[in-house]
Amino acid sequence: MATLTCYGAVNEIGGNKILLEDGERRVLFDFGKAFGRYADFFDGVFIKERVGRGLLDLLALGLLPPLRGLLREDLIPGLDPSGLDVQTLEPTGRQRKARERVTLQPQAVESFWSHWQGSVPVPFRDLRRENAPPVDLVLLSHAHQDHIGALEYVAAEVPAASTAITAFISKVLIDAGMSTSGAPFSAPRTPRPDGMLESQRGAPLAARPWVFLDRPPAGTPGDDPLGDAAAFWAYAGTKTLVPQAGAVPSGMHVRHWPVDHSLFGAAGFAVETGAGWVAYSGDIRCHGSHGQATWDFAEALGELRPTVLLCEGTRLTQTNTTTESTVLDRCLETVRGHAGRLVVADFAPRNVERLQTFHRIAQETKRRLLIQPRDAYLLRAMHLADPDAVPDLMADAHIGLYDDPKVSEYDWERLVRQRYEAETVSPQEVQRAPGQVLLAFSLTDAPDMLDLAFLMGGRTEGVYLFSNSPAYDDEQRVDLVRLYHWTQHLGLGLVGLAPVRDAQETVVDLKPVPGYHASGHAGGDDLVEFVRRARPMTLVPIHTEAPERWAERLRGTGINIVRPELGVPIQF
Numbered sequence: 001m002a003t004l005t006c007y008g009a010v011n012e013i014g015g016n017k018i019l020l021e022d023g024e025r026r027v028l029f030d031f032g033k034a035f036g037r038y039a040d041f042f043d044g045v046f047i048k049e050r051v052g053r054g055l056l057d058l059l060a061l062g063l064l065p066p067l068r069g070l071l072r073e074d075l076i077p078g079l080d081p082s083g084l085d086v087q088t089l090e091p092t093g094r095q096r097k098a099r100e101r102v103t104l105q106p107q108a109v110e111s112f113w114s115h116w117q118g119s120v121p122v123p124f125r126d127l128r129r130e131n132a133p134p135v136d137l138v139l140l141s142h143a144h145q146d147h148i149g150a151l152e153y154v155a156a157e158v159p160a161a162s163t164a165i166t167a168f169i170s171k172v173l174i175d176a177g178m179s180t181s182g183a184p185f186s187a188p189r190t191p192r193p194d195g196m197l198e199s200q201r202g203a204p205l206a207a208r209p210w211v212f213l214d215r216p217p218a219g220t221p222g223d224d225p226l227g228d229a230a231a232f233w234a235y236a237g238t239k240t241l242v243p244q245a246g247a248v249p250s251g252m253h254v255r256h257w258p259v260d261h262s263l264f265g266a267a268g269f270a271v272e273t274g275a276g277w278v279a280y281s282g283d284i285r286c287h288g289s290h291g292q293a294t295w296d297f298a299e300a301l302g303e304l305r306p307t308v309l310l311c312e313g314t315r316l317t318q319t320n321t322t323t324e325s326t327v328l329d330r331c332l333e334t335v336r337g338h339a340g341r342l343v344v345a346d347f348a349p350r351n352v353e354r355l356q357t358f359h360r361i362a363q364e365t366k367r368r369l370l371i372q373p374r375d376a377y378l379l380r381a382m383h384l385a386d387p388d389a390v391p392d393l394m395a396d397a398h399i400g401l402y403d404d405p406k407v408s409e410y411d412w413e414r415l416v417r418q419r420y421e422a423e424t425v426s427p428q429e430v431q432r433a434p435g436q437v438l439l440a441f442s443l444t445d446a447p448d449m450l451d452l453a454f455l456m457g458g459r460t461e462g463v464y465l466f467s468n469s470p471a472y473d474d475e476q477r478v479d480l481v482r483l484y485h486w487t488q489h490l491g492l493g494l495v496g497l498a499p500v501r502d503a504q505e506t507v508v509d510l511k512p513v514p515g516y517h518a519s520g521h522a523g524g525d526d527l528v529e530f531v532r533r534a535r536p537m538t539l540v541p542i543h544t545e546a547p548e549r550w551a552e553r554l555r556g557t558g559i560n561i562v563r564p565e566l567g568v569p570i571q572f
């Protein structure tokens with residue numbers, strides 16, 4: 001007998017944290033952020049979880065499951081000063097002042113955890129084990145934050161496994177996001193005398209043991225972090241990072257397959273248990289250029305006859321009408337229609353497939369796609385991770401780096417600018433020949449367009465091509481309205497979004513115009529066909545707001561459906 005416990009992705013899109021237990025074996029499928037529930041309390045900008053309070057805010061709001069042993073002990077805050085031991089250390093060497101070493105007393109640790117016993121909605125569990133990490137392996141399907149984003153709260157001793165691309169993107173998210181902690185490593189914290197947690201300057205980072213399922217980082221850690229994969233994996237700016245190699249525990253059978261999604265490196269999994277194979281879809285689609293990989297995954301599962309399939313259902317109630325090739329056609333048409341003028345292309349560069357679409361458009365229209373330093377950093381990392389899957393795009397004459405002015409540069413940014421100095425294009429060069437570039441900008445880069453507008457004499461007289469995800473919540477809707485104001489101010493025609501006006505003619509929302517964006521998720525018909533081909537005995541619907549719809553869609557197939565509840569084990 002084995003059990004599955006969903007600590008997220010239950011009646012929600014994202015937040016996947018699924019624990020599989022088979023006797024002594026424990027595996028987690030993903031450990032992501034639940035953005036929907038997070039947004040009930042936080043906006044992530046002005047209202048955020050307090051870093052100095054470690055686990056407290058997220059546990060208190062049910063955004064992290066209270067799993068003792070799995071979550072980092074160094075993130076237990078000292079709320080009661082009587083639970084802190086403060087020791088004064090005399091200055092040594094070149095230090096001038098005495099320092100304080102603060103530790104949390106064992107009884108303070110106990111009382112922190114006992115606080116969550118009987119907690120709702122997710123029950124407390126103690127996962128500590130004598131001679132093993134609390135969980136043997138976290139299998140990461142892909143590097144979207146709703147799948148990996150909460151791993152920074154998981155003890156560094158817990159190994160993770162993923163494709164090389166997923167591993168490297170997860171590191172880029174720390175490096176270029178200027179965070180100190182994330183999936184592959186974290187900066188350990190200690191309490192101050194007032195109980196707030198802080199990371200110690202100069203302390204080495206805690207690296208998570210990592211299993212590279214497809215290809216380990218090639219090369220040797222050297223002077224150039226962007227020179228080879230091993231050097232990139234060990235790079236942490238001025239901090240010390242010693243990568244740890246992980247291993248799949250002996251006797252554990254894990255299989256992985258590449259799948260099509262809006263992020264390269266995405267994979268699906270199957271783990272063998274005493275009760276048969278347990279399969280996990282991750283996020284999938286079938287209408288991208290690697291759609292066949294998803295069908296191959298389904299066929300392979302069909303041969304395993306999984307006891308349980310955990311399958312996403314993001315777009316179970318929708319159909320996909322736009323494919324990636326439609327996006328190419330429509331966007332190419334738009335760029336062709338604006339010959340000689342400025343074109344701004346708004347897409348998620350992490351979606352390399354879309355980037356390749358715009359690269360092709362640049363080639364066909366004799367323009368140069370100009371990307372931001374953070375995107376060039378990401379592209380380089382993905383290329384180092386898997387040169388077969390991601391070509392060295394920056395080597396092509398039709399891609400360059402946009403030289404947006406910066407007062408100060410981060411370490412990673414300096415590396416990028418040095419590496420691509422010869423491929424850098426300045427705002428003045430864009431002003432001289434706006435019809436020869438394609439700017440890969442998004443709303444966050446909008447202020448940089450004021451430079452261009454100034455240089456171009458006030459207005460840019462071009463087009464803003466929106467080839468990105470539609471708004472999913474109110475905050476994203478507000479952002480799209482902001483984007484609309486920017487395009488109006490800059491004199492850019494807006495393509496791909498249609499303004500919605502209220503009775504006073506004020507733009508209150510923007511609806512996507514079909515044809516300019518292909519979703520990262522399979523539509524309902526493809527999802528149903530995927531599950532039919534995978535032939536599981538039981539389907540556990542996850543990552544969907546409409547789990548009840550699976551019953552009618554799978555009628556007559558004989559596939560049993562078990563709907564998960566947050567934190568409640570499913571036995572099979």
Ligand SMILES: [Zn+2]
Nearest residue numbers: 142144261283
């Ligand atoms: Zn995803």
